[in-house]
Amino acid sequence: MSDIKIGIIGGSGLYKMDALKNVQEMEIETPFGKPSDAFIIGELDGVKVVFLARHGRNHTLLPTELPFRANIYAMKKLGVEYIISASAVGSLKAEVKPLDMVVPDQFIDRTRNRISTFFGEGIVAHITFGDPVCPNLAGLVADAIASLNLEDVTLHRGGTYVCMEGPAFSTKAESNLYRSWGATIIGMTNLQEAKLAREAEIAYATMALVTDYDCWHPDHDSVTVEMVVANLHKNAVNAQKAIQEAVRRLSANPVESEAHSALKYAVLTRLENVSPETKEKFGVILQKYL
Template sequence: MAEAKIGIIGGSGLYKMEALKDVEEVIVSTPFGSPSDAVIIGTLAGNSVAFLARHGRNHTLLPSEVPYRANIYAMKQLGVEYIISASAVGSLKAEAKPLDMVVPDQFIDRTKNRVSTFFGEGIVAHIAFADPVCSQLAKVLTDAIAALNLTDVTLHRGGTYVCMEGPAFSTKAESHLYRSWDATVIGMTNLPEAKLAREAEIAYATLALVTDYDCWHPDHDSVTVEMVIANLQRNATNAQKVIQETVRRLSENPPHSEAHSALKYAILTQLDKVSQETKQKLELLLKKYM
């Protein structure tokens, strides 16, 4: 099977990477089912990357239906060590305008129906998650955005991403509540990915693409799908430039990430007490600690 050290998960509006060369579609099977779509392996800025459309290339999966475990496990099977997650978000701060880019460093979990761990079934692990984004990967990403000097984009380094369940957008009361928490942006997908990537010992960072002001802003209409789609299309063009530059920088100087050894002290269960079935299911994650 083809391999890639860098994985890209494309969100709403980013269903493919136009700049990918020598493209190969790979159907990946995991112990957690099938990923959202075939993984596209190709060359970007001279480097092998794995691209996956989070909602499927035809946008057929609700945020709650995305097979997060299969998606991250598939990336791990392909040898991915760094994941760049491109994601459409609403802004909770006036200064984070539509078309701006935010690279958050914190998350708040408001989801209700997501499985966000590979563990269970006889094995217990508690990852450290105080800093849910890989700071080294986030720096490569923000430096790439800054270097490109995109004329219609303001970069916001750091901030908090509220991950809500969806698929409905927020009520005004919820939107004002999240603003009172000093949150920066709101989306529906990134927290399960970040937790699972950490368990899989993959460095993870979010490229949050602002499409709207959620529904709190008195001078802007409440968020509509039409508004989101119009800004998504403009965001996608800029996102591809950013991802290409980030991949180039990553390949030249791949940073060491604390995520790469996240399970070292996380597993509480003695592995010789774990059933063969569970060990086999999680072999990809456990083999270095067996």
């Protein structure tokens, strides 16, 4: 499956890619458990890609329940080198309106109950994470969105994504705290994906789809599920168009990414001293270095 270079992770509202052709489903086992769903392998305009519904195709997984390690490990096992992640978010800035798209370049971690690394069990690795998304891939995704001139959509290049635990939405005090930090958007999923993709040496970028103003905005009702769902459906149509264009551009001109060598100086453990069992478990991640 090494001919699959591009992975797509669909968030709330984006459970399939309608434009995929020659589709097949694949169940993948990992040392980190079962991924969120079967992987959907197909072609977008002749480019082979793999799609995963982050919460399952029937949206059965809470953000905290997501098997992040299994999802990213399986992408790596398939040969994926680039992940484009679509994610529903709330806005923390007046100028970032519902239905807008944001391609963030920073994250703030407000999660508490999640494992954000593959390593441990005798292997210590410390990736650099100052720039948590691949700037070249993020730029390509942003250019793809901009080229489409989507109705009612303003593109915002860069910005900070606050990743909260959930599943409840923010209190007003929390929302205003994040605004005071200068954050742009808030969601519940992408921080772990970004960290694990970096450890797996996969270039990663987020396409954030704004559904609401969180609860801080004085002229808007606090966020409700009904409000979010209505905008999710509109966002999903736009997201599929943008992803299709990004895949076309990436296939034609693959971008370079420092993520592809992220472990070169990150592993502190002498791997020759690691047990065969541990080497086997981490083999897909550490294949270049064993």
